[in-house]
Amino acid sequence: xxxxxxxxxxxxxxxxxxxxxxxxxxxxxxxxxxxxxxxxxxxxxxxxxxxxxxxxxxxxxxxxxxxxxxxxxxxxxxxxxxxxxxxxxxxxxxxxxxxxxxxxxxxxxxxxxxxxxxxxxxxxxxxxxxxxxxxxxxxxxxxxxxxxxxxxxxxxxxxxxxxxxxxxxxxxxxxxxxxxxxxxxxxxxxxxxxxxxxxxxxxxxxxxxxxxxxxxxxx
Amino acid sequence: xxxxxxxxxxxxxxxxxxxxxxxxxxxxxxxxxxxxxxxxxxxxxxxxxxxxxxxxxxxxxxxxxxxxxxxxxxxxxxxxxxxxxxxxxxxxxxxxxxxxxxxxxxxxxxxxxxxxxxxxxxxxxxxxxxxxxxxxxxxxxxxxxxxxxxxxxxxxxxxxxxxxxxxxxxxxxxxxxxxxxxxxxxxxxxxxxxxxxxxxxxxxxxxxxxxxxxxxxxx
Numbered sequence: 001x002x003x004x005x006x007x008x009x010x011x012x013x014x015x016x017x018x019x020x021x022x023x024x025x026x027x028x029x030x031x032x033x034x035x036x037x038x039x040x041x042x043x044x045x046x047x048x049x050x051x052x053x054x055x056x057x058x059x060x061x062x063x064x065x066x067x068x069x070x071x072x073x074x075x076x077x078x079x080x081x082x083x084x085x086x087x088x089x090x091x092x093x094x095x096x097x098x099x100x101x102x103x104x105x106x107x108x109x110x111x112x113x114x115x116x117x118x119x120x121x122x123x124x125x126x127x128x129x130x131x132x133x134x135x136x137x138x139x140x141x142x143x144x145x146x147x148x149x150x151x152x153x154x155x156x157x158x159x160x161x162x163x164x165x166x167x168x169x170x171x172x173x174x175x176x177x178x179x180x181x182x183x184x185x186x187x188x189x190x191x192x193x194x195x196x197x198x199x200x201x202x203x204x205x206x207x208x209x210x211x212x213x214x215x216x217x218x219x
Numbered sequence: 220x221x222x223x224x225x226x227x228x229x230x231x232x233x234x235x236x237x238x239x240x241x242x243x244x245x246x247x248x249x250x251x252x253x254x255x256x257x258x259x260x261x262x263x264x265x266x267x268x269x270x271x272x273x274x275x276x277x278x279x280x281x282x283x284x285x286x287x288x289x290x291x292x293x294x295x296x297x298x299x300x301x302x303x304x305x306x307x308x309x310x311x312x313x314x315x316x317x318x319x320x321x322x323x324x325x326x327x328x329x330x331x332x333x334x335x336x337x338x339x340x341x342x343x344x345x346x347x348x349x350x351x352x353x354x355x356x357x358x359x360x361x362x363x364x365x366x367x368x369x370x371x372x373x374x375x376x377x378x379x380x381x382x383x384x385x386x387x388x389x390x391x392x393x394x395x396x397x398x399x400x401x402x403x404x405x406x407x408x409x410x411x412x413x414x415x416x417x418x419x420x421x422x423x424x425x426x427x428x429x430x431x432x433x434x435x436x437x438x
Contacts, residue, residue, distance in 0.1 A: 138405050169415065172399060172400065176396045177388075177391050177395045179395070179399055181395075184360075200392055201419075209418065
């Protein structure tokens with residue numbers, strides 16, 4: 001689980017942020033890498049309350065004025081971190097079965113949400129503090145769920161699921177319990193919850209629980 | 220949906236807070252009612268950022284020193300509001316079927332999370348700012364889920380579910396999608412999601428998805 005291909009749903013990678021890393025071009029890209037690394041570092045160590053423009057500039061070794069000019073405020077920094085996290089080549093698991101894919105996905109999510117330092121959890125918490133971070137977090141999730149729809153398409157093609165299964169609802173049903181327990185209820189991680197939530201959603205899906213009417217103009 | 224018996228999972232009632240209302244006793248109880256009302260009012264109008272000891276004292280018409288002495292800080296106020304919300308006679312729906320009970324429960328949750336002013340949503344957001352509020356929110360949810368276990372017990376007795384169904388996991392599976400969409404993904408409410416999430420969980424449960432081994436000493 002160390003390659004970028006297995007990066008979880010909402011987990012920021014270990015610094016440096018991926019898009020900055022992939023475009024090492026010039027000074028601008030290098031500064032972005034340094035600054036976004038510093039944001040992740042500060043956030044992981046001190047959470048949102050320790051995240052100041054000053055601390056980020058100092059940690060990055062970048063002039064404060066540059067950080068203010070380019071990112072404006074802490075919300076701007078968080079949004080750019082989240083956008084950088086999403087700017088990667090992540091693809092959902094392909095294990096050969098719907099249940100297997102969902103279970104692997106849930107394990108990735110659980111690993112990200114319980115990682116130390118708690119960067120993914122801190123980014124989610126930050127989305128309750130900053131409107132810009134909230135919008136960026138929403139974009140990231142939207143993109144991750146969209147990428148995961150292929151998991152459902154493959155299961156339909158394998159005959160595991162009825163056609164016209166609503167991919168998004170199935171994915172939400174499979175993954176929501178992990179987020180609910182770890183982010184909202186704040187209960188300790190249950191090692192078998194990822195598998196169980198995946199199995200539950202797969203079972204319901206194969207029984208037709210997410211089968212809506214065929215999309216108009218398509219069936 | 221206006222009586223206290225239909226109060227949602229995590230929704231604070233309209234002010235005044237219920238426990239203060241139910242024990243109108245003396246000056247102390249009256250002040251608590253006034254102050255907790257003021258917290259809900261400030262939170263609903265301005266969110267966490269507008270919530271200060273000064274604003275609460277002014278809105279409540281209570282001396283600032285009293286508010287500081289009794290609640291200490293904003294975290295103390297939030298924790299007391301959440302404890303007051305939970306100190307009620309709320310019982311889960313009893314519609315005669317598992318699917319019906321879960322659907323009603325999900326509608327209550329969706330109504331609470333989309334209510335205006337957004338008090339329940341603001342309390343959840345506050346739990347990412349204040350450790351005291353986080354602990355109180357966790358206690359409230361723990362208590363609500365515990366009360367809801369009777370829904371599963373009744374379904375088992377009616378023969379709708381296999382014995383030894385894990386009530387908590389079933390309840391989490393049924394309700395998590397509502398929280399996930401509205402609180403984390405921040406997507407607009409989908410009118411049929413409460414029914415659909417309930418139906419999905421009920422279907423999976425009746426197929427045995429939440430059947431663990433029998434509790435030791437019980438089977």
